[in-house]
Structure formats: structure tokens, C-alpha cells
Amino acid sequence: MLSISKFEKKYPSGFEVVIPQLDLPMGIHLLMGGNGSGKSTLLKALAGIHPAKGTIQLEGISLEKQPIEYRKKIGYAEAEPNFPEFLSISDLIEVVAKAKAATLEEIEDLTYRFGTNSFANYPIGGYSSGMLKKTALVLAFLGNPKWIILDEPFTTIDIETQEQLIRLIQEKSSAGTGFLITSHQPRTLEIIQLTSILRMKNGKIEQHG
Numbered sequence: 001m002l003s004i005s006k007f008e009k010k011y012p013s014g015f016e017v018v019i020p021q022l023d024l025p026m027g028i029h030l031l032m033g034g035n036g037s038g039k040s041t042l043l044k045a046l047a048g049i050h051p052a053k054g055t056i057q058l059e060g061i062s063l064e065k066q067p068i069e070y071r072k073k074i075g076y077a078e079a080e081p082n083f084p085e086f087l088s089i090s091d092l093i094e095v096v097a098k099a100k101a102a103t104l105e106e107i108e109d110l111t112y113r114f115g116t117n118s119f120a121n122y123p124i125g126g127y128s129s130g131m132l133k134k135t136a137l138v139l140a141f142l143g144n145p146k147w148i149i150l151d152e153p154f155t156t157i158d159i160e161t162q163e164q165l166i167r168l169i170q171e172k173s174s175a176g177t178g179f180l181i182t183s184h185q186p187r188t189l190e191i192i193q194l195t196s197i198l199r200m201k202n203g204k205i206e207q208h209g
């Protein structure tokens, strides 16, 4: 269960995301909403990147009270990934794999599925947008997180990688990983049995079902 309670995140512009209570059971949840409705803001807070008011708990582990344990149990890929340009995907994998106790087998499987071996040692500054997205996805899945949060994961990746990603989401979900995914292309997810579709408007979850 991913639980959000009394959540508030306000920007200086006055825009705010307010969620009194949201409990997501293990499963695959799709978060939809127009541009600027607050989806990425919520996802960044759930990933522990943006501080926000309220309580966020993942399988009973509190982001506020057990921040390291919480972050080890969550994987996150942002919509427009940004990494230090002088590093390579291999460098990032090494750091994240160590922090999240990922196995060599897991690294080999993920890098094979996402086809990142061909640019494993290139500096990130030279990556295309698709290569950057693949890098973010490999890192999000490393260490078998309990929940994986994917912000627009299907944009910029080729069809073959989109199919790989759908297969991986299905496999991991069957093995007990929860997913919260945003997408402006819900048709990509049509073949997946979704647990719920959440709709966000103006910083509020309008509909959940």
C-alpha cells in the first residue's frame, strides 16, 4: 500500500497540489491529467525528491521518519531525466546498485532488456533523449523496489523498448511490485490490466476508480 495523507505542496506561484487522503493498494495505477495539473509534482514528492507537507508511507515505512529505508524501497524515473553529463550509465548503475543492493544478474537483465550495453561507457552529455530515458528506467527498476514510479515512461523510447517496458511492468507487478505511472498515451497501457485510473485536475485528484 502506498498511502498519502494530508498532502500539500505549494509553489511560490500559488499553484498547489492538495490530497487529503489517497491509499493505493499494490497493483498498477495510472495517473492522468492535463499539462500542468500537478502529476509530476506529486510523483517527485512520492519519490522523496521534492519536500511536501503531509504523510507519505510505503508499506508502512514513512518517508519522513525512515527516509533512507523509504528511498531504498522506491524506484523513480522522471519524465525528462537529468544526470551529470560527465558520468556514464555504468557509473550511475554502480552507485545505485550499491545503494539498493542490486545483484549482478539483475543489472545484466535490465541493461539487456533496455539495450543500454551499446552505450554503457559513453558520457551522458552525448546521449539522445531516448538513451537518457532508458538510463532512467534501468535505474528505476534496480534493486527490486517495492514500488516503482514512472513519469511519462513511454515518451522518447522506441516501439521495441516500449514493448520491453510493458512486459517488465507486467512481470514485476505479478511478482509483487506496485506501480504508479503517468502517461498522456494511455493506449500504450491498454494491454495491461490496470488496478485504477486516477485523474488529476488543478492539483487535486478528481476521480479514482
Ligand SMILES: Nc1ncnc2c1ncn2[C@@H]1O[C@H](COP(=O)(O)OP(=O)(O)OP(=O)(O)O)[C@@H](O)[C@H]1O
Pocket: 011, 012, 013, 015, 033, 034, 035, 036, 037, 038, 039, 040, 041, 042, 079
Ligand atoms: N519546481 C517548480 N517550481 C515552481 N513551480 C513549479 C515547479 N514544478 C512545477 N511547477 C508548476 O506546478 C504546476 C504543475 O506542474 P507539474 O509539472 O506537476 O504538472 P504535470 O501535470 O506533470 O504537467 P505535464 O503533463 O505538462 O508534465 C505547473 O503550473 C508548473 O508550472
